[in-house]
Amino acid sequence: MVKGINEINNTINEFLKPFDLTAELGTDFDYCFFENKIHYALVVGDLASRLFLKNAESRFPDVHADVFLWSLLHEIGHSETIDDLEDETENLCREIKVHLYDNNLPIENIHEIYFNCPDEVAATDWAGEYLMSHSKEITVFWNKLQPLIERFYKINGVEK
Numbered sequence: 001m002v003k004g005i006n007e008i009n010n011t012i013n014e015f016l017k018p019f020d021l022t023a024e025l026g027t028d029f030d031y032c033f034f035e036n037k038i039h040y041a042l043v044v045g046d047l048a049s050r051l052f053l054k055n056a057e058s059r060f061p062d063v064h065a066d067v068f069l070w071s072l073l074h075e076i077g078h079s080e081t082i083d084d085l086e087d088e089t090e091n092l093c094r095e096i097k098v099h100l101y102d103n104n105l106p107i108e109n110i111h112e113i114y115f116n117c118p119d120e121v122a123a124t125d126w127a128g129e130y131l132m133s134h135s136k137e138i139t140v141f142w143n144k145l146q147p148l149i150e151r152f153y154k155i156n157g158v159e160k
Helices: 005-019 047-059 067-084 087-102 107-115 118-133 135-156
Strands: 022-025 030-032 037-040
Touching: 005 022, 005 067, 005 135, 030 067, 037 067, 047 067, 047 107, 047 118, 067 118, 067 135, 087 107, 087 118, 107 118, 118 135
Parallel strands: 022 037
Antiparallel strands: 030 037
């Protein structure tokens, strides 16, 4: 077990209780529909994360949140909006995502297409709305979580 992860898991899972979701450390952020589980990543400084944050902030310029919060809430957004999508739309999104990496497009173009899939737009919109309408709860959550993440980085020798 990675040092310091239990405290992070507990804090995130406490936050996720009202959504009937659980979370665990993964290699990236994703939502597992069949398990009602979110995987999260603690090293989120890669190009994909920066492009995601740029996309989210362009949709919600008045929301200023860490990429970790945006990503976590985006995955919750998938859970909260999954039933709002028509089956054909969901199938189209899956089809686009499956073939998106089959070509030689620049990574920025791939991510632009990905972030504009209707399921991704719905999840990001849900996240942005939640960040705006629950700012006090988000501040309390982040004030608990951020020091735990910083401690995790320090005790595990992770460079940010």
